[in-house]
Amino acid sequence: LSQLAGGKPSLSRHSSIATNPPLDRSKVKDYLLLSVLACFCPVWPINIVGFVYSIMSKNSLEQGNLDGAVRLGRVAKMLSVVSLVGGTVIIIACIVNLASECPKSDL
Template structure:
């Protein structure tokens, strides 16, 4: 926007140039009118039916693919609440009592992991994730039994060698 330098300068009460106010206001108003008309035109623009239909079919195909393929075990994918036991089936066990007993054996790293997995299994069972609780409970059971056998082997070795 160019400034009109040929126009006489008249100053108002605040010291503003009256020539600039009158010429700039008209040009600014024209620009604002054009931009508001364009904005109204964009807001009133309706999308064509073909693009809406293609978008809906793409979304439906994506949803169908997501429903059809999923992880085999939901507890392995996340810690979400996946399943519930059947009415005749009891809740899975966390085997925390066995993990605590295995802590008295000298197989230190194994029994600590067994205790950790037993605690995680118990937490998952309380959160109603029975598949994850069952899986971690079995892992805790396995680590507890291995810890007990390794601990007994270490104790027998120390007794036999007389250390």
């Protein structure tokens, strides 16, 4: 219609076919080891949820749902990293707090 009116053809239309390359099954990560390591940090609700997302990512990969596995793996990675960083901050804060409360002896 825009060509009939003398205007330029629309450049905003894109093909409805996805142009993303297909995902390689070996490149999809579930971050299971990272989430297991994060379970040793004292941020329990977050690291357990990260572990659950990691298991869900692994199950999606086994069922052939590569897009879902990538998405769930990303969430598992994010939650595990947040748990590791938060756990490290909590452990350092506890050590500093305990060290400040200990009486110092004069030797």
